Amino acid sequence: MRNRLIVTLSILIMLTSNLGAQDLVLKGGTILTITQGTIEKGMIVIQNGKITAVGADIKIPSGVKVVDVTGKYVMPGIIDSHSHIALTDINEATDPVTPQIWMWEALEPGSDSIKKTLAGGVTTVKTMHGSANVIGGVNVSIKLKYDRSIEELIIPGVRQQLKMALGENPKRLYGSKGRSPSTRMGNAFVARKAFIEAQEYKAKWDKYEKDKAAGKKDLTPPKKDLKMETLKMTLEKKLSIDCHAYRADEIVWIIHFCEEFGLDLLQLSHCIDGYKVADVMAEAGVFYGGWVDWWGFKEEAYDGCPYGLQILYDAGVKIVLNSDSPVEGRYLFRSAAKVLKYTEIPENEALKMITLNAAESMELGDRIGSLEVGKDGDVAVFDKHPLDTTTKCLLTVIEGEVFFDYAQESITVKGGDR
Amino acid sequence: MKKFTLAVLSCLLIVAFVFSAADPSETILIKNGTIVSGVGNPIPKADLLIENGKISKIGTDLSVPAGAKVIDASGKYVFPGLVAMMTAVGVTGYPGAGNDMDETGISTPHMDPYDAINPEDECIDVTRIEGVTTVQTVSGSRSVINGKSVVLHLAGNLVVEMVAKRYVAQIINIGAKEQNKYPSTQPGIMAYLRAKFDAAREYAKKQTQKAEKGNDQNKTKEDFVKRDLELEALIPVVTGKVPVIFITTNEVTIRNALDLIQEYDLKSIIRAQSGILKYADRIAQEKIPVIWAGTTGIPQRWEPHDLNYHTAAVLAEKGILFAFDPGGWGPGNRNVRNLTEPAAISVAHGLAKEEALKAITINPAKILGIADEVGSLEVGKTANVVIWTGCPLQGRSRVEAVFIKGESIPLTSFQTRLYDKYKKIVSDRINKK
Numbered sequence: 001m002r003n004r005l006i007v008t009l010s011i012l013i014m015l016t017s018n019l020g021a022q023d024l025v026l027k028g029g030t031i032l033t034i035t036q037g038t039i040e041k042g043m044i045v046i047q048n049g050k051i052t053a054v055g056a057d058i059k060i061p062s063g064v065k066v067v068d069v070t071g072k073y074v075m076p077g078i079i080d081s082h083s084h085i086a087l088t089d090i091n092e093a094t095d096p097v098t099p100q101i102w103m104w105e106a107l108e109p110g111s112d113s114i115k116k117t118l119a120g121g122v123t124t125v126k127t128m129h130g131s132a133n134v135i136g137g138v139n140v141s142i143k144l145k146y147d148r149s150i151e152e153l154i155i156p157g158v159r160q161q162l163k164m165a166l167g168e169n170p171k172r173l174y175g176s177k178g179r180s181p182s183t184r185m186g187n188a189f190v191a192r193k194a195f196i197e198a199q200e201y202k203a204k205w206d207k208y209e210k211d212k213a214a215g216k217k218d219l220t221p222p223k224k225d226l227k228m229e230t231l232k233m234t235l236e237k238k239l240s241i242d243c244h245a246y247r248a249d250e251i252v253w254i255i256h257f258c259e260e261f262g263l264d265l266l267q268l269s270h271c272i273d274g275y276k277v278a279d280v281m282a283e284a285g286v287f288y289g290g291w292v293d294w295w296g297f298k299e300e301a302y303d304g305c306p307y308g309l310q311i312l313y314d315a316g317v318k319i320v321l322n323s324d325s326p327v328e329g330r331y332l333f334r335s336a337a338k339v340l341k342y343t344e345i346p347e348n349e350a351l352k353m354i355t356l357n358a359a360e361s362m363e364l365g366d367r368i369g370s371l372e373v374g375k376d377g378d379v380a381v382f383d384k385h386p387l388d389t390t391t392k393c394l395l396t397v398i399e400g401e402v403f404f405d406y407a408q409e410s411i412t413v414k415g416g417d418r
Numbered sequence: 419m420k421k422f423t424l425a426v427l428s429c430l431l432i433v434a435f436v437f438s439a440a441d442p443s444e445t446i447l448i449k450n451g452t453i454v455s456g457v458g459n460p461i462p463k464a465d466l467l468i469e470n471g472k473i474s475k476i477g478t479d480l481s482v483p484a485g486a487k488v489i490d491a492s493g494k495y496v497f498p499g500l501v502a503m504m505t506a507v508g509v510t511g512y513p514g515a516g517n518d519m520d521e522t523g524i525s526t527p528h529m530d531p532y533d534a535i536n537p538e539d540e541c542i543d544v545t546r547i548e549g550v551t552t553v554q555t556v557s558g559s560r561s562v563i564n565g566k567s568v569v570l571h572l573a574g575n576l577v578v579e580m581v582a583k584r585y586v587a588q589i590i591n592i593g594a595k596e597q598n599k600y601p602s603t604q605p606g607i608m609a610y611l612r613a614k615f616d617a618a619r620e621y622a623k624k625q626t627q628k629a630e631k632g633n634d635q636n637k638t639k640e641d642f643v644k645r646d647l648e649l650e651a652l653i654p655v656v657t658g659k660v661p662v663i664f665i666t667t668n669e670v671t672i673r674n675a676l677d678l679i680q681e682y683d684l685k686s687i688i689r690a691q692s693g694i695l696k697y698a699d700r701i702a703q704e705k706i707p708v709i710w711a712g713t714t715g716i717p718q719r720w721e722p723h724d725l726n727y728h729t730a731a732v733l734a735e736k737g738i739l740f741a742f743d744p745g746g747w748g749p750g751n752r753n754v755r756n757l758t759e760p761a762a763i764s765v766a767h768g769l770a771k772e773e774a775l776k777a778i779t780i781n782p783a784k785i786l787g788i789a790d791e792v793g794s795l796e797v798g799k800t801a802n803v804v805i806w807t808g809c810p811l812q813g814r815s816r817v818e819a820v821f822i823k824g825e826s827i828p829l830t831s832f833q834t835r836l837y838d839k840y841k842k843i844v845s846d847r848i849n850k851k
Contacts, residue, residue: 116723299514305837310841328714389759409722
């Protein structure tokens, strides 16, 4: 009896888990693959949530739902590698060092921000701790599967990133409370002190584990410290780092700091001055995360310069366009279009900034960010070329499942004035 | 040798000076562009003549006047300069102490941004080289009664050269609740505003009586009115001579603004960022112009995702005179150059392209009362002309030339200079390695 129940249950679980990964064919659209050129009147086949075929002459597998997107544009689902959506809380602004914070514990799959962001063709975001603390919390990379369980949202097996923040925000926040850090020197000290402590913590634990493995008796394990646990993981490169840094001096500083401590610095966020030290960033292999034309909204953002993207591009820095806001997260494709206004960077490279580059900055380049066989079936369909600023997203598909359909959810289609 | 260097240097300086001070009386002929004047259909292969800072001719095959500078606009598009409302261009300056917005006080109607305009503000260059040639600069937004606003052409080295019109509107934020002091609620703000308007009316009456009595020997003590600069600034408002821009935040504040407008018979403009469609019929009926600032805003949980994107289309459909707000106002955002963004988004969601272009050119000019001067390309108007590579609504379109009051504007800003500087620094460092 009990055995039968278990069998039934596991079949049920298998069924429900299969419900998520659907099969879908998009037919007739102009496919912007990002990595393999543009396919006119193409077809894309998604089976079990993965892309199984992309091309012009493909036989439609039987029994698969087919959506005709003739005349429309099909691109990989847009990826935002610096977002704060879908979170109930953003900043644990009570201490400049809070690596014990894991953002997935604030994740709200039913958040309306997910729904509204899906309407912009976005399928994946890295949703992050805020910038109050020099060492913030651990960010979480998610698929925008609105209202599903967090297990379905959180991308499995990917290395998550620890958020760090330099400059005015931690300075202002703690300085205004009469606490340290209140200067950039203080910011540097706070980071250094934390990682030196983490090195010592790691050494203690390493020794303990080594002794234990050697069969030594009567060992007392070192005292567990949750802050240090996360930093130890960072030292062990089980976590990488995304650091918020506006000014050129801070960009160079954090690159050197991470080299010194052997930390994997993946992305620099809000990288306003990045163009001034593009060569340094290129050499460090760190991604530029930022905006196209934001400037002047605070002192450290004064030198924001849209033309600077050209310098970064020429130096070989991989550029990722971020929203940092639920507003711009809904039209990252418009940000990509602006790249064409201010630079000579080619169209496909501009599209990479919101797809493949963003995927790579989150170490997901082998799974998402382009339309290739074997990658996740994450797709956005637009009525015009996505770099035409009078376009709109019609369809957002995650792993073969339609999560946004303009025809169903638009007041423009329905008409009316309410 | 030293003398020689000095002589060369001063020559260079003079040359530089002559070149930097462009001649506004220059005659310029823009040839063979597609002229999208804002009036009627675009005219392909057409010419536009600028003389004495004004548009003097528009047509095909115009002859080149003697001494005219000819600009070939083949394959390009000639548009009127864009007009941005509710900006802080000229008063934001460098973040922190450089910012001259928002004087202290709940009621500061006498604050005039004219007194703080800095022609060196970097935002001026950054804005105009992207095609915005005229802006309304406001005194602030955070108080209930904020102050005056001024219209500037973004050319000139002195404020007097820039000003197109002073005191174009009073800025009232009907949702600016105070914290821990009166007025801290919406009804409190209504009572506060009524009291101010009543006081201004009373003051205006006394001033009139005083003027009427002139040097009458029988003047009583009461006839001497103590000058009150705050109330004085509100007289044009309560007498309907200067419009109020009511900054609203939601449907409640819109409704309250409409009530006040009716009650005090104010000449008014509603600046809305949400909730406007619920009152669109009433606004259309009462012919109140709208500044629509909510395009990029996010609708409420229960509202469709494109409600804000689609709102401009509904405003146009109802015949409401509206302009887009660049969303670039206040010290937080200097991107007035993105005025085209809400227009483009609205086109994606149902607004006709022509209407979208109007809402960033002639409509704001009409709302600001300067439509006889700017907002379209017509003979006799001020020559605020921009040559584009494509439609301004396309994010990728670039500005090829800008003329403000007939003056050719260099397409440089501190951002282009930063680019030049760091392009060299970075490539020098790379080459050294």
